[in-house]
Amino acid sequence: MVQVCLNGRRGAADGSMIPLSPQALAESAAEAFAAGATDVHVHPKTPCGQDSLSPRVVAATLIAIRARVPVPVGVTTGAWAEPDPAARLRQVLDWTVLPDHASVNWHEPGAEELAAALLRLGVGVEAGIWSGTDGAARFARSPLGPRALRVLAEVTDPDPATAEESARALLAGLGGAHGRPVLLHGEDGGAWPVLRLAARLGLATRIGLEDTLLLPDGRRAVSNGQLVAEGLRRDEPGP
Template identity: 30%
Template sequence: MDKAILTCALTGVLTNPQQHPVPVTPAQMAAEARDAFNAGASVMHVHLRRQEPGMGHLPSWDPDVAEAVIGAIREACPGVIINLTTGTVGPDVSGPLACIRRVRPEIAACNAGSLNYLKLKDNGDWAWPPMVFDNPVAKVQQYLDVMAECGTHPEFECFDVGIVRSVGMYLKNGMARGTVGVPEYNFVMGVASGMPCDTDLLALLPRYMAEGGVWQATLIGRGEIWPVHQRAAELGGMLRTGLEDTFYLPGGARAAGNGVLIEALAACARNAGRSVATPAEARRLLGLH
C-alpha cells in the first residue's frame, strides 16, 4: 500500500476515565474523534461505555448508546469510516449483534480465535484472575453472518500466529461469504500472553495471510511500540493507535489525547515515504465500495 490507512482506537474496554483521559460520552467521543480525524485518521475503532454516572469504566452493548456515540462521531467527522468492536467473553453475542444491526458500521472487529488472556504483576501474582477470551468457530460465524446481513466488512483480530493462519481456513471454508471488502487482518501485539511487539515477528506475519489480504498492526504498550509502528509503515501495513492501545508518545511523554497519537503515527508513515489515505482512498483500498 502506497497510502497508509490510519485507524484511531479511541477509548478501549475497561480503562477508568477517572484515572486516564479516555472519552466516554457521545460528546467526548466525537471531540476525540475529530482531533484524530484532523490528524489523518480515516477509521475510528469504537468501544462503547456505560453512560450512567460513575459507570464509564464499564462496556455497554446498548444499541441506543451505540446510536448516540456513532451518530456524534459521524457528525463531527464527515466521511469517517466506523469500525465497531464486537469482543465479548462468553457465548452471548446478542449485544454486539444488536449494535451492528442498529448502526451498520462499515467495518466491525471479528476476533478470530481464543486466547488465554493473562497478565502478571512484578511479584509474580496474577494481575487479574486467569481468563479465556473465547472465540470458537461457531461464535465467529455468528458475527460474520450478521456482518454479511448488514453490509459490514470484517476486520479479523489476531492475537497469535495460529489465529492468523485460522483466518485463511475461515475464508476457504466460506464462513465470510457475503461480507464486503478484501480480507483484512489485524495483528494484535503486546498482550502479555499473545504476540509480543517485535519487529522481526511482524515482518513474518504477512506471509501467513490469505491471498489478496491487507493488514494492520495493533501495538499495545509504552515506548517500545513506536519502532514497531515504524516497521509496520515500512512494510506497507495499515497503522493504528489511540488511547485504547497506549498513553505514551514516542520519547515517553504521556499523550493528552488521541489527536497527538495519530500525529505521531502519521509521522511514521511519512518517514517510510508514504502519504496518509483519505477516507475515500481507504474505502477503495479495503474494497468497501
Template identity: 30%
Template structure:
C-alpha cells in the same frame, strides 16, 4: 491494478478508549458520546481515517448495547460527517457470549465492525454461526475486520476461507502484537511471525501494539505494506516514554513518521474502498 502511489498509502485507525481503561488511567480517555465525537474530530485532523469505538456503562464498565452504540455513532457522525469510518467492536471482554455479540452487531448494523476470531468462533461447532454472520455483513454492506491474536489464528482463518466458511476470497484482518496485560510492551519483531514465509497472506492487514513502542511497531507494519491502529486502548505513551496528552498526539506521531518515509495516508473513502476490495 493500483499504481505505486496507491499501493503505498497507509490507513490509520484510532482506538481511543477500549473496554478496560478509565479516566483514572488517563483523564483524556473518551467515554461519553460527546467525548468520542471530540476525539474523532481531533484524530481526523491528525491523520486518522477510521475510529474504533467502544461504549461504556455509566460506571465505566465495558458495554455491548445497541442504543449506546447508536448514540455514539450519531455524535461522531455529526462531528465528522462521512470523513471517518466508524467501526464498532464486538469484543466480549469475558462478559458477553458469541450470540450476544452477534445480536448487538445485527441490531446496530454499523458501517464497520471488528470480530475477534477466538471469541466469535471459539470452536469448530461455532463455524456455521460465524459463516451466517459474515454473510449477513456482506449482504448489509457492513465492513468486517477479523482480529487475530496469534499466527495460529491466521492459519485457522485462512482455512475457513478455503473451505467457504468466509464468504470472501480475502478479508481484512488486524494482527495484535501482545496481550492486554499490565506493562505489556510490544516490539516490532513481534510482527515477524505473522509475516513468516509459510504464513497466509491477507491483502488488507493492520497492526496494533501495546506500550511505548506502539509507533515503531505500526510504522514497521506500514513499511511492509500494512495499515495501522493506535490509541489509548493499547497505549498511553509517546515514543520517548512521556504520557501522551491525547489520542490525536499518538495519531500525529505515526502520521508524521509515515509521511517522512514517503507513505501517503488513506482518507475514509480510501479505507472504505480497501475494505470492499
C-alpha cells in the same frame, strides 16, 4: 491508512484523557481527524464506562462521532463486552444504527457466525487476528476470509525489544490472508515499534489511546490527536 483507536477497554482509571461518553468520543475523533486519521475504531461505553454492544449504546456513539467526522467509523465486537456468543449475536442483529465496519476476533467463540451476520447486514468485517492465538489458522480455513474488509493484525507482545519480531511472525502466519489488506498494530510498549514496522512494510496501521498511553519519547499522551500526529511522523527514528 492510519486508523485512530479512541479508547479500547480502558476506563476512567487510566486517566481523564480517555474518552468514554458519546460526546467525548466525538470530540476526540474530531481532533484525531484534524491530525490526519482516516478511519475510527471505538469501543462504545455504558454510562459507567463498560464496553457494550447494546443497540442503544452503539447508536448513541455512532451518531455522535458521525456528526463530527466524515470518515468510516467501526466498533468492537469483543467477547469481553458480551461473553455469551449467542447473546452477542442477538445484540448485533438488534443494532438500529450500523457501523461502517466492526472488528471480529477470529479466536473467540462464535466468530464465524458473528462475521457472517455482519456481512449480511452490510457491515464491513475487520478480521482481528491476535498474536499468540489460533486466529490466523482459523481465518486461513474460513470461507468468509475473502469477504473481510481487511485483516486487523494485532501484536499482543508489549515488549518493545521483541514486538517487531512478534509482528513479523504474525504476518508470516497470516500467509496470503485471503488477499485482504492488512492493518498491523501493536499495544503498550510494542505500539511504536510495530507502527514503524508497518510504515516500512507499506501496511495500514493504527494508533490511539487504546493501543498506548505514551508518546514515542515516553511522555504521557494528552489526546488521541497527539498520538495520531506522532504516528504520522512514524518514519522518523524512534527513541
